[in-house]
Amino acid sequence: MCGIFGYVGSRNNAGQLVVKGLKNLEYRGYDSWGVACKVGDAVLVEKDIGKISAVNESEFAHDCGMAISHTRWATHGGVTAMNAHPHLNEAGTIAVVHNGIIENFQSLRNELKEKGYTFKSETDTEVIPYIIEEEMKTTPDFASAVRKACAKFDGRYGILAFHTESNTLVATRTGSPLIVGVGEDGYFIASDIPAFMEHTKTVQYLDDGEMLVTDGKSILFTDLETGEEHPKREIEITWSVEEAQKGEYAHFMLKEIMEQKDSIARAVNQDDDQIKVIADAIKNAQGTFLVGSGTAHKACMAAEYFFSVIAKHHVNVTSGGEFKVHHHFLKPESLMIVVSQSGETADTLEAMKVAKSKGAKVLAIVNAEGSTIDREADYTLLINAGPERAVASTKALTGQMAVLMMIAHAMNDKLHEGKTLLLNTVSSINDMLNPRYIDFLEEVAQEIQHHEDLYIIGKSWNYPIALESAIKIQEVSYIHAEGFAASELKHGPIALIEEGTPCIALLGNDEVTPDIISNTIELKARGAQTIAIAPENNEAFDTWIKVPDVGVAQAIVNVIPIQVLAYFLAVKRGKDPDMPRNLAKSVTVK
Ligand code: M6R
Numbered sequence: 001m002c003g004i005f006g007y008v009g010s011r012n013n014a015g016q017l018v019v020k021g022l023k024n025l026e027y028r029g030y031d032s033w034g035v036a037c038k039v040g041d042a043v044l045v046e047k048d049i050g051k052i053s054a055v056n057e058s059e060f061a062h063d064c065g066m067a068i069s070h071t072r073w074a075t076h077g078g079v080t081a082m083n084a085h086p087h088l089n090e091a092g093t094i095a096v097v098h099n100g101i102i103e104n105f106q107s108l109r110n111e112l113k114e115k116g117y118t119f120k121s122e123t124d125t126e127v128i129p130y131i132i133e134e135e136m137k138t139t140p141d142f143a144s145a146v147r148k149a150c151a152k153f154d155g156r157y158g159i160l161a162f163h164t165e166s167n168t169l170v171a172t173r174t175g176s177p178l179i180v181g182v183g184e185d186g187y188f189i190a191s192d193i194p195a196f197m198e199h200t201k202t203v204q205y206l207d208d209g210e211m212l213v214t215d216g217k218s219i220l221f222t223d224l225e226t227g228e229e230h231p232k233r234e235i236e237i238t239w240s241v242e243e244a245q246k247g248e249y250a251h252f253m254l255k256e257i258m259e260q261k262d263s264i265a266r267a268v269n270q271d272d273d274q275i276k277v278i279a280d281a282i283k284n285a286q287g288t289f290l291v292g293s294g295t296a297h298k299a300c301m302a303a304e305y306f307f308s309v310i311a312k313h314h315v316n317v318t319s320g321g322e323f324k325v326h327h328h329f330l331k332p333e334s335l336m337i338v339v340s341q342s343g344e345t346a347d348t349l350e351a352m353k354v355a356k357s358k359g360a361k362v363l364a365i366v367n368a369e370g371s372t373i374d375r376e377a378d379y380t381l382l383i384n385a386g387p388e389r390a391v392a393s394t395k396a397l398t399g400q401m402a403v404l405m406m407i408a409h410a411m412n413d414k415l416h417e418g419k420t421l422l423l424n425t426v427s428s429i430n431d432m433l434n435p436r437y438i439d440f441l442e443e444v445a446q447e448i449q450h451h452e453d454l455y456i457i458g459k460s461w462n463y464p465i466a467l468e469s470a471i472k473i474q475e476v477s478y479i480h481a482e483g484f485a486a487s488e489l490k491h492g493p494i495a496l497i498e499e500g501t502p503c504i505a506l507l508g509n510d511e512v513t514p515d516i517i518s519n520t521i522e523l524k525a526r527g528a529q530t531i532a533i534a535p536e537n538n539e540a541f542d543t544w545i546k547v548p549d550v551g552v553a554q555a556i557v558n559v560i561p562i563q564v565l566a567y568f569l570a571v572k573r574g575k576d577p578d579m580p581r582n583l584a585k586s587v588t589v590k
Helices: 016-025 105-114 125-138 140-148 252-260 262-267 272-282 295-309 321-327 346-357 372-376 395-411 415-432 435-447 462-478 485-493 514-523 549-573
Strands: 003-009 032-039 042-049 067-074 094-100 156-165 169-173 176-183 186-190 202-206 210-214 220-222 286-292 316-319 334-339 361-365 380-383 451-457 480-485 502-506 529-534 543-546
Touching: 003 016, 003 094, 003 156, 003 169, 003 316, 016 032, 016 067, 067 094, 067 156, 105 125, 125 140, 125 156, 140 156, 140 169, 140 210, 169 186, 176 210, 176 480, 186 210, 202 210, 202 220, 252 262, 252 272, 252 549, 262 415, 272 334, 272 361, 272 380, 272 395, 272 415, 286 295, 286 321, 286 346, 286 372, 295 316, 295 334, 295 395, 295 462, 295 549, 321 346, 334 395, 346 361, 346 372, 361 372, 361 395, 372 380, 380 514, 395 415, 395 549, 415 462, 415 514, 415 549, 435 529, 435 543, 435 549, 451 462, 451 485, 451 514, 462 480, 462 502, 462 549, 480 485, 485 514, 502 514, 529 549
Parallel strands: 286 316, 286 334, 334 361, 361 380, 451 480, 451 502, 502 529, 529 543
Antiparallel strands: 003 067, 003 186, 032 042, 032 067, 094 156, 156 169, 169 210, 176 186, 176 202, 210 220
């Protein structure tokens, strides 16, 4: 949560540069924004509530070679201009932007108040410049004072700071990502690569427990605690600028949904030998744990069915934030598979850390190369979906499911068949996502847009897809949507059904199809408006959304019309599907 972007170097338009780049980080938080430019020996701060995308870069045309900026997802303190970052010390000499949480901020704030400091905001962040100022009383070197200040902070955070009397930018990290773009004329430091992708594709990663200091000409990475120098590799990123832009689409969400025609094929394009090694590792592990959060957790839940039906192998599935209590079951011989689009999700990372502390091996299935999960896992399979910018995860989910399904096939010595099935599925998706189909889904959305409650049912691997469908519809359209295992309906939720309540049933063409048709008939008998996503029509369906019959890959196909439906529900209800309220793309706080 929160996007940070800073620059120091020989350019003299750092203010404009960071505002422009920050717009590419808006997906990380869009409650408010702020910029601090070092102009001569002074700092000019501009901050406000609202979206950075609405801000005109030309207003930041100061003669400035160093600037930091921030787009906020509020944690501590409401959405006000005063709470927006950057925060300064009282003398206005130290500027700080921050992502994450300083967990002990209350006690630090009380100590500072006793020393006579007054606070302008309700944030945890404001203690940072004050503590740095305190440290500078005995340690005048700015970077050293930042190091000493960080020793006082508990929690997971990324900090970017400068002092008006120093030409250096200082960054520290204990959890929230910070990546350096190495330019010919300076250094760019950001929470994510899109901020500086138009300037450089050469990156260096700041790791947890590290600090960097740069004057724009050179950069030094050190251990945050000891100050010991850490050598760093430069890595070239492969994403193109175009991939990270909307192109002809009105929203990233629709663009990313449509990209599934290609992205699933890229996920399937893995090295066979590596997949077989992973399949064997799962077979030999004493307990395999699949962990993800939100949509990635639903990919894990779907995979539980893939492993059960295709590989006849039991795996344990837990959401990231719930894993900690299950640590008793981990042994050094266990395997944890963590699934994440961003590779930065705090809940998932926490589970991964628990696994590592128990000596278990960790396999990561991630989209964002170079992310914390990618770098800290023992092995990584990248799903290669390309940048996913909309808050709603779409193409990452289908890539994750494709990879997990392939592994399940490999465990049954059927990797080739699995790959062929998935590639045929991709071609069916390509046919399905034609303009007429999209128009039809828009009509369905038009019809149900005014309902405030909507239910989705599924069985077998369509059950996690029902849960995922609910997340998709909730997060972008704000309709109260809930997913159920179809068989659970009659154990309670059916009491919610009223005349006309839209209910979506997810079906395949398999042994559970008759059951779910019966459940759909039960819903219809109680007045529900039944909408089915199914390969074949049935008189129980008021509306039939046809999908290709792809056998065990049905979950991958069935989620796609739901994604499109969720998109149109948002648009028709006047909501921005790319930046839903209260949410951010990367959930880097617990
Ligand atoms: O980056 P991750 O896949 O680890 O993110 C996990 C969840 O935060 C994410 O899937 C979230 O639920 C999405 N907004 C759902 O669309």
